[in-house]
Amino acid sequence: MIPIRIIGIGSPFGDDRLGWEAAEAVRRSGLLGHFPQGLVSVQCCDRPASGLLMLMEGASHVILIDAMRSGAVPGTVRRLQDEEIEMEAALLSSHGFGVAESLALGRTLGMLPARLVLYGVEVCNLDQCDTLAPETVGALPMLVERIKEELLPEG
Amino acid sequence: MAENREINIHVPVLARVEGEGALDIAIRDGHIADLKLRIYEPPRLFEKFLEGRDYNEVPDMVARICGICPVAYQMSAVHALESIFGAQPSPWVRAMRRVLYCGEWMESHSLHIHLLAAPDFLGYDNAIAMARDYPDEVRRGLRLQGLGNAIIRLFGGRSVHPVGVRVGGFYRAPDQQDVSALLDKLRAALPDAEALVAWTGSLNLPQDDQSFTSVALRHPDEYPMNEGRIVSSAGLDILVAEYEHHFREFQVPHSTALHSLLHDQPYLVGPLARLNLNLDRLPEQVTRALQATGIAFPSRNMFHSIVARAIEVYYALSEAVRLLEGYEYPSAPCVPVVPHAGVGYGCTEAPRGILWHRYETDDTGRIMIARIVPPTSQNQARIEEDLRRSLDAFGLANSDEDLRRRAETVIRNYDPCISCATHFLKLTVRDYP
Numbered sequence: 028m029i030p031i032r033i034i035g036i037g038s039p040f041g042d043d044r045l046g047w048e049a050a051e052a053v054r055r056s057g058l059l060g061h062f063p064q065g066l067v068s069v070q071c072c073d074r075p076a077s078g079l080l081m082l083m084e085g086a087s088h089v090i091l092i093d094a095m096r097s098g099a100v101p102g103t104v105r106r107l108q109d110e111e112i113e114m115e116a117a118l119l120s121s122h123g124f125g126v127a128e129s130l131a132l133g134r135t136l137g138m139l140p141a142r143l144v145l146y147g148v149e150v151c152n153l154d155q156c157d158t159l160a161p162e163t164v165g166a167l168p169m170l171v172e173r174i175k176e177e178l179l180p181e182g
Numbered sequence: 183m184a185e186n187r188e189i190n191i192h193v194p195v196l197a198r199v200e201g202e203g204a205l206d207i208a209i210r211d212g213h214i215a216d217l218k219l220r221i222y223e224p225p226r227l228f229e230k231f232l233e234g235r236d237y238n239e240v241p242d243m244v245a246r247i248c249g250i251c252p253v254a255y256q257m258s259a260v261h262a263l264e265s266i267f268g269a270q271p272s273p274w275v276r277a278m279r280r281v282l283y284c285g286e287w288m289e290s291h292s293l294h295i296h297l298l299a300a301p302d303f304l305g306y307d308n309a310i311a312m313a314r315d316y317p318d319e320v321r322r323g324l325r326l327q328g329l330g331n332a333i334i335r336l337f338g339g340r341s342v343h344p345v346g347v348r349v350g351g352f353y354r355a356p357d358q359q360d361v362s363a364l365l366d367k368l369r370a371a372l373p374d375a376e377a378l379v380a381w382t383g384s385l386n387l388p389q390d391d392q393s394f395t396s397v398a399l400r401h402p403d404e405y406p407m408n409e410g411r412i413v414s415s416a417g418l419d420i421l422v423a424e425y426e427h428h429f430r431e432f433q434v435p436h437s438t439a440l441h442s443l444l445h446d447q448p449y450l451v452g453p454l455a456r457l458n459l460n461l462d463r464l465p466e467q468v469t470r471a472l473q474a475t476g477i478a479f480p481s482r483n484m485f486h487s488i489v490a491r492a493i494e495v496y497y498a499l500s501e502a503v504r505l506l507e508g509y510e511y512p513s514a515p516c517v518p519v520v521p522h523a524g525v526g527y528g529c530t531e532a533p534r535g536i537l538w539h540r541y542e543t544d545d546t547g548r549i550m551i552a553r554i555v556p557p558t559s560q561n562q563a564r565i566e567e568d569l570r571r572s573l574d575a576f577g578l579a580n581s582d583e584d585l586r587r588r589a590e591t592v593i594r595n596y597d598p599c600i601s602c603a604t605h606f607l608k609l610t611v612r613d614y615p
Contacts, residue, residue: 039246074249076293081328124297128310132297135313136321 029068032086032140033174036093036126038074042150042163045094047071049148052167058175067178076124080133088142090174093126094163095147101162103149104170110134112145144177146170189578191586203598205589207569209578214570219562219593221437229552237263237521237547241347244539244554250293250599253286253334254532255554256347257408258539262528263349266543269519274512275351276408277505278337282347283407283530284498284505285333288326290533291453291491291498294597295382296323299488302591303385319381322374326495329371332364333502351516361509368503375496376471382492383475387485388591390572394482394564396455397444399531405463405497406456408530413459414444415480422529425538431555439559448563451535452596453490454481468497484568487595521547532557534597558598565596 035050037043053059054069072082083089091112095105113131126145133139148166150159189209208216228247232240244259245252257279264271271279296319297309306312313320336356337346346352397418399410413419420428431440443449458480464472472479472493477486523545529538535557542551569592576588 038249073252076250077297077324078289078293078327078331080324081331084328124293124309128297128308131310132313132320135310136317136324138321138324 029065029085030087031062031067031090031178032083032088033067033069033090033092034079034082035069035071036075036079036091037071042159043094044159045148045150045163046092048159048164049092049146049167049170052171053174056171056175058171058178061179075129077129077132079126079129080136080138083133083140083143084138086140089140089144090177091126091143091145092170093145093147094150097147097149099149101149101151101160102166104166104173105147105149106173107145107147109143112143146173189582189585191582191589193586193590203593205569205593207573207585207589212578214573214578217566217570218436219566219569221439221562229554232541232549232552235549237267237349237519237543237549240541240549240552241349245347247554247556248599250290251286251532251534251537253282253347254530254537257283257530258528258532258537258554259541260347260349260528261408261530262526262539262541263543263547264519264526265528266524266526266541267349267519267521267547269350269517271351272512272514272517274355274510275516277508278352278355279347280407281333281502281505282337284502285330285336287498287533288330288495288502289334290330290597291495292323292327292330294533295378295488295491295495296320296327298597299491299594300382300385302587302594303387303485303488322378326371326374326378326499329368329499332367336360336364348516350519351514353515355512355515356509358509358511361506365503365506365509368499368506371499372496372503375492375499376467379471379489379492379496380474382489383477385488387483387488388576389483390485390575391482392484392568392571394484394568395444395447395449396458396480397449397451397536397560398456398459399529399536400459401463403463405460405501406531412529412536414449415455415458418444422538423527425527425529425555426540429555429560431559437562439562440555441563442555442560443563448567449560450484450564451557451560452487453494453533453535454484454487455535456531457490457493464493464497465500468493468500471496484572484592484595487597491597521545534558534599535560556599558596561596561598565593565598568592568595 033053035046037046050069050071059067113127148170150163191207193205204220206218232243240259241256244255247255301309301312304312337352396415399406400413401410411419412422429442429444431442434441461479475489477489523543525542527540529536537557538555540553541549544550569589572592
């Protein structure tokens with residue numbers, strides 16, 4: 028059981044890869060080297076639906092990274108914590124069972140970590156391509172920096 | 183005067199289905215005048231994307247078509263390509279492909295039973311509301327779903343996609359110790375799966391028998407997954423390669439997914455069709471659990487689909503345990519493949535029913551033409567037929583709201599996977615003082 032988990036949520040389509048690329052960027056940043064082995068893990072998942080709850084099982088602090096569409100400028104990073112996430116994310120997405128539904132379910136069942144943070148990055152390109160749009164790539168360094176500050180507050 | 187009213191029911195976005203679909207029903211003078219299941223996801227262009235690609239790229243590419251059943255797309259593709267190249271998978275590859283498929287069935291069916299379908303039968307709007315009153319059942323469902331996912335991860339090259347699959351077998355074999363650790367968890371979950379069957383059997387499911395043709399694979403001595411002939415409850419019994427002589431796909435104006443007919447008639451694919459045609463292929467303990475529900479199979483009641491899914495969860499878990507108990511680290515995780523030109527067919531049992539692929543390759547193994555017939559498009563004509571009959575049987579004098587709910591419940595029996603290409607989190611930004 029690794030207590031702190033960083034989970035990149037995505038799919039292989041265009042900017043929806045954001046969560047995966049961000050998780051990779053966190054891994055490359057050397058952040059994990061600041062912690063004893065087994066304390067922090069980084070992983071990716073593809074449209075996990077309620078499987079997200081099992082990925083978080085046993086963790087005390089989870090940071091989710093996901094592509095977001097809210098009408099903001101592409102590349103905008105938003106941070107939501109605990110109940111804010113379900114309050115702001117559309118609860119009845121047409122895509123079966125999404126991240127917001129999974130978290131609401133997890134709260135009902137008492138399966139959420141004590142501290143849950145979601146970083147959403149505004150995306151623009153929904154093509155079937157394998158790359159991120161430049162605006163989205165541009166947001167990655169700042170996102171990694173904010174996750175660093177989150178986990179290493181003393182700097 | 184309810185019989186004379188004019189009713190138009192529009193469900194602009196169907197909830198609790200995978201993808202984007204809508205339903206329009208017009209009732210005039212007590213009869214359904216028009217009924218359309220509209221699927222308005224942009225048409226999938228995967229068949230075109232595959233043209234010109236190397237055969238080795240196909241398993242990775244087709245896995246992207248569906249976020250819920252990537253394994254199914256990989257399996258139909260590798261079988262089709264191996265049939266062109268004359269590659270014969272080893273017994274180890276054959277067994278491990280079956281284990282992988284068990285994982286996908288468990289994951290997909292557990293999700294559908296608990297989060298999409300069960301709220302209909304227990305009177306809740308969604309699974310979150312249901313979980314307040316049925317926390318143990320939902321947790322059990324999540325555990326079974328998680329174990330399915332753990333099986334898939336055992337073979338995955340990366341965590342996000344099951345890319346461990348290649349033409350000829352797998353890129354790598356799981357370590358013995360990882361298999362043993364997972365096997366312990368799978369064994370421990372067998373009582374959960376058996377209890378799940380009993381629970382679905384105890385739900386208050388509507389009684390609505392209809393006549394329809396079931397279509398599924400059938401194998402000489404196994405419950406079908408990767409291999410078999412295509413059979414129907416009306417006596418069809420053909421090779422996978424003969425599919426196009428009997429099944430016809432065509433476009434309808436109101437849907438971007440093709441409709442499909444067998445000898446010009448709608449037909450059913452998926453768990454209920456599979457179970458109806460393969461009852462004698464279940465192992466003893468699963469048959470016992472099925473009989474204990476008191477429901478008679480083969481069943482003509484589409485509402486029994488949730489029980490069929492539970493049976494398949496129990497079967498898949500038992501089968502994964504059986505196959506992994508004999509696990510040995512192989513000398514090679516794949517057989518050699520020598521590409522050449524030809525035409526090949528693959529048909530496997532995706533969680534939602536038969537998934538048929540056809541490929542033409544050139545002499546270097548490059549894809550010239552690809553054709554993919556997914557289960558949901560095959561079920562579309564049957565869903566529309568079912569809606570007309572079951573709403574009539576339910577009673578068109580019911581309130582609009584009750585008719586809409588019943589229609590949605592009927593559609594969810596088929597677990598339609600309309601498309602799941604993206605999953606963007608939709609946010610409404612509010613300002614807090």
